Amino acid sequence: MLAAPRSAPSELVHGIALFGHLVSVVVGFGAVxxxxxxxxLWLTGRRPLADVLRTARGAHVPTWLGFAGLLTTGLFLGPPAxxxxxxxxxxxxxxxxxARLLPELSGRPDLPVRLVVRAVAATAISQLAWWTAVVLGFLNTRS
Structure with a gap:
């Protein structure tokens, strides 16, 4: 919020930043x-935990690239709400x-319930925060 310009960017800069912002949502939130x-799928017994962990490791870079892209392009969309x-x-x-939970989940034959609860809570918070940001961003562009 402190780094965002105080004046509205030009139409061209805003358009480029908005496109980059949308691409970043697709990359980051898509990976999440x-x-x-x-x-x-793992919680419902359809996939082994190893598949989830492998997918999480593979999605780590796109998730953070998307997040960084959102922060960077957001600077050129005006001050955020x-x-x-x-x-x-x-x-x-x-x-x-x-990301810090990932090593704790790896290499364990049986996961303690407390660790599963922490992972599910992190997932729920992630979904709630990402969807909140997406919806508020959409509403912000409509006003």
Whole structure:
């Protein structure tokens, strides 16, 4: 919020930034949705945990590239609304937490219930924060 320009960008800069912002949503949130889908399949007994962990490791870079792209392009879309900025902050902090959970989930034959609860909570927070940011971003562009 502090780095965003105080004046509105030109129409050209805004258009380029908006396109980059949308691409970043597709890349970052798309990777998150894929990992969460595999996690849901694991919770319902349709996939082994190893598939979820492999997918999470593979999606790590696109997730963070998308997130970084959102932050960068968002600077050129004007000052963000505070609720959206909070949702994006939650996405980032929760992403760091989820990344730290990954090694704890790896290499264990039986997961403790507490660890599964932490992983499910991180997933739920991720989904809630990403969807909140997307919806608020959409509403912000409509006003």
């Amino acid at each position: 949705l894929l990992v969460d889908w595999f996690g849901l 505070v609720p959206k900025a909070v949702a994006v902050l939650v996405v980032g902090i929760n992403g760091v937490y989820a």
